[in-house]
Amino acid sequence: MKIAVDGMGGDNAPFSTVKGAVDAIKELEVEIILTGDSEELEKELLKYEYDKSRIQVVHTSQKIENEDKPVKAIRAKKDSSMVVAMQLVKDKKADAVVSAGNTGALLAGGLFVIGRIRGIDRPALCVCLPTKKGFSIMLDAGANADCKPLNIRQFALMGSIYSSKVMNVEKPVVKIVNVGSEEGKGNELTKQSSELLKSEKGIIFGGNIEARDIPSGQADVIVCDGFTGNVVLKLIEGVAGFLMSNLKDVFMSSLKSKIAALLVKKDLSDMKKRLDYSEYGGAPLIGVDGALIKAHGSSDSNAFKNAIRQAAGYAKANVVGDISDSMVSLENE
Amino acid sequence: MKIAVDGMGGDNAPFSTVKGAVDAIKELEVEIILTGDSEELEKELLKYEYDKSRIQVVHTSQKIENEDKPVKAIRAKKDSSMVVAMQLVKDKKADAVVSAGNTGALLAGGLFVIGRIRGIDRPALCVCLPTKKGFSIMLDAGANADCKPLNIRQFALMGSIYSSKVMNVEKPVVKIVNVGSEEGKGNELTKQSSELLKSEKGIIFGGNIEARDIPSGQADVIVCDGFTGNVVLKLIEGVAGFLMSNLKDVFMSSLKSKIAALLVKKDLSDMKKRLDYSEYGGAPLIGVDGALIKAHGSSDSNAFKNAIRQAAGYAKANVVGDISDSMVSLENE
Numbered sequence: 001m002k003i004a005v006d007g008m009g010g011d012n013a014p015f016s017t018v019k020g021a022v023d024a025i026k027e028l029e030v031e032i033i034l035t036g037d038s039e040e041l042e043k044e045l046l047k048y049e050y051d052k053s054r055i056q057v058v059h060t061s062q063k064i065e066n067e068d069k070p071v072k073a074i075r076a077k078k079d080s081s082m083v084v085a086m087q088l089v090k091d092k093k094a095d096a097v098v099s100a101g102n103t104g105a106l107l108a109g110g111l112f113v114i115g116r117i118r119g120i121d122r123p124a125l126c127v128c129l130p131t132k133k134g135f136s137i138m139l140d141a142g143a144n145a146d147c148k149p150l151n152i153r154q155f156a157l158m159g160s161i162y163s164s165k166v167m168n169v170e171k172p173v174v175k176i177v178n179v180g181s182e183e184g185k186g187n188e189l190t191k192q193s194s195e196l197l198k199s200e201k202g203i204i205f206g207g208n209i210e211a212r213d214i215p216s217g218q219a220d221v222i223v224c225d226g227f228t229g230n231v232v233l234k235l236i237e238g239v240a241g242f243l244m245s246n247l248k249d250v251f252m253s254s255l256k257s258k259i260a261a262l263l264v265k266k267d268l269s270d271m272k273k274r275l276d277y278s279e280y281g282g283a284p285l286i287g288v289d290g291a292l293i294k295a296h297g298s299s300d301s302n303a304f305k306n307a308i309r310q311a312a313g314y315a316k317a318n319v320v321g322d323i324s325d326s327m328v329s330l331e332n333e
Numbered sequence: 334m335k336i337a338v339d340g341m342g343g344d345n346a347p348f349s350t351v352k353g354a355v356d357a358i359k360e361l362e363v364e365i366i367l368t369g370d371s372e373e374l375e376k377e378l379l380k381y382e383y384d385k386s387r388i389q390v391v392h393t394s395q396k397i398e399n400e401d402k403p404v405k406a407i408r409a410k411k412d413s414s415m416v417v418a419m420q421l422v423k424d425k426k427a428d429a430v431v432s433a434g435n436t437g438a439l440l441a442g443g444l445f446v447i448g449r450i451r452g453i454d455r456p457a458l459c460v461c462l463p464t465k466k467g468f469s470i471m472l473d474a475g476a477n478a479d480c481k482p483l484n485i486r487q488f489a490l491m492g493s494i495y496s497s498k499v500m501n502v503e504k505p506v507v508k509i510v511n512v513g514s515e516e517g518k519g520n521e522l523t524k525q526s527s528e529l530l531k532s533e534k535g536i537i538f539g540g541n542i543e544a545r546d547i548p549s550g551q552a553d554v555i556v557c558d559g560f561t562g563n564v565v566l567k568l569i570e571g572v573a574g575f576l577m578s579n580l581k582d583v584f585m586s587s588l589k590s591k592i593a594a595l596l597v598k599k600d601l602s603d604m605k606k607r608l609d610y611s612e613y614g615g616a617p618l619i620g621v622d623g624a625l626i627k628a629h630g631s632s633d634s635n636a637f638k639n640a641i642r643q644a645a646g647y648a649k650a651n652v653v654g655d656i657s658d659s660m661v662s663l664e665n666e
Contacts, residue, residue, distance in 0.1 A: 131575075132575065142512060145519055145523075146521055179478060179560055179564070185478075186478055186560070187478035187560045188479055190478075210567050210571075211564040211565075211566075211567040212568065212574075213571060214571055215572055215574070225520075226512075227512055227520045227561070228560070228561065228564060230512040230544070231510065231512070231561060231564060232564065232568060233544075234512075235544035235545065235547065235565060235568050235569065236572050237545050238543075238544060238545035238547055239576075240572060240576060242464075242465065242549070242608075246604050246607075246608065247580075247601075247604070249604075250604050251597065256596045257597045259593075260593035260594075260596035260597045261593075263589045263590060263596075264589075264593045267586060267587075268580075268583060271579050271583050274579075
């Protein structure tokens with residue numbers, strides 16, 4: 001399994017990407033192609049002992065910045081670490097690509113460099129959310145701010161395949177984010193999408209899920225438009241951060257509470273880690289004709305290694321092939 | 334100040350509504366008109382010592398259930414506790430009305446029994462969210478699943494008036510929920526709404542707010558469509574509940590952690606209470622031509638009393654009159 005890694009993407013690159021890559025080859029059966037400024041990358045690599053035959057550096061002269069306009073950056077910076085890494089997947093020289101760089105550029109690159117799976121109108125960002133019962137996946141987490149019912153239907157199909165092949169859920173239940181649990185609730189998009197999902201044979205549709213119930217794990221696959229999904233994802237982050245900071249205040253408020261803090265410090269930090277979705281690797285852009293994983297922009301080397309692990313699993317499970325097959329069979333119906 | 338109280342609305346009525354009313358007249362300068370089954374209400378009232386001249390019971394023969402279809406219920410159950418309470422405001426026999434009953438019916442009643450303020454197309458549910466800096470108000474929290482930019486603009490105007498008159502914020506900053514902080518981000522609705530808000534002289538527009546930043550209190554007034562607002566409100570509830578339940582598990586996991594729990598029990602419960610938006614009374618349906626407050630369905634007597642307090646404050650601040658005036662001046666521009 002060969003993984004292309006955008007060596008320059010992310011807030012902590014190239015430190016995080018290089019260390020993530022070195023740690024990955026030690027834990028996983030993968031080879032890595034690191035793209036980026038070879039001087040910078042080699043300098044980082046020198047810090048570690050590792051099997052040099054398993055990490056290859058491909059020099060690129062450009063870098064896409066967070067401030068760059070996505071589509072323009074993809075078109076103008078053909079020799080950027082991100083575009084070159086994606087091109088490796090397009091040219092079948094790598095099985096998957098991971099980047100923690102500019103999200104918009106990555107989405108644009110998915111469309112323009114790698115391309116869509118035939119039959120998929122809009123690829124979707126798919127995130128993994130920790131829940132009371134384990135994990136749910138949610139798509140679209142932000143690739144498409146405006147969606148049509150047809151897109152939501154495709155998200156449901158792709159999510160079901162991902163859930164069964166990568167998350168090993170035997171019969172994944174799909175629910176749609178809505179403002180009530182009863183049928184007939186919602187906005188025009190959710191009403192029309194629900195009608196499509198009800199009659200879709202390729203999925204197990206469980207109806208609506210209210211945002212309140214997302215953390216309780218009532219669905220294996222949660223579908224919504226990318227605007228709603230992005231609000232959900234970022235609000236989980238915001239509320240969790242707010243509560244943890246309030247908790248910190250509670251623990252710092254008196255001598256008694258400081259003692260309590262010492263007693264549960266380790267358990268609390270474990271809990272925080274368990275609930276942090278960025279710990280669980282990256283988000284695949286499902287629907288693109290290749291395994292493309294978006295790692296969190298603030299990924300440290302450990303999160304980045306987990307994103308590489310996820311990329312390998314995604315490629316190995318052949319999710320792209322399965323989605324492609326299911327689209328062909330839909331076409332032939 | 335006379336407050337009409339739907340005595341039969343809510344999961345814990347009439348216990349919660351009657352006790353809430355009795356407690357309210359002891360703490361606030363209000364008189365209460367309780368609507369509902371007089372036998373049941375009088376039986377509850379008998380439990381308490383209070384100034385009988387300040388609580389009046391108006392008998393009604395019907396009750397709107399949570400399962401009732403909103404518009405149908407409002408039309409068919411004219412002698413329900415909810416409709417009669419709203420009619421008291423319409424007829425100027427009460428200054429405000431509070432109900433913890435069927436939300437959809439209350440929204441429909443706001444439109445069909447009380448009516449809209451002239452110039453307002455869609456009234457909005459306005460909730461108060463605890464933040465790092467104090468409170469933000471958010472509207473629409475769920476009255477209108479589909480919105481147009483014009484509605485968002487009206488929410489911004491009404492929210493600004495509410496924020497300055499009721500929350501005493503001198504120069505309330507309005508932000509719109511969006512998927513990025515930069516200009517030009519978002520879906521069609523937020524893009525078009527932002528253009529309207531930028532040129533609206535009646536508000537101070539601060540641009541976008543990402544969902545992640547909602548708890549940090551970066552805006553006094555947060556505007557969004559009712560679908561998004563409802564997702565935000567319910568997800569805050571869901572994530573907070575999930576974290577508190579994880580925290581409970583941490584505290585129950587060992588003898589050491591159980592000791593820690595005992596040391597911070599009181600502080601934690603205070604924190605939980607401080608962060609629970611339902612503690613802060615109800616949500617006014619702003620834009621209706623009268624003070625209409627929706628209390629949380631699960632309100633206990635304390636939450637219900639707080640909703641009565643909020644209704645009194647809302648009526649006293651004359652928010653309805655101010656919105657009405659600002660609509661007239663818009664018309665004359």
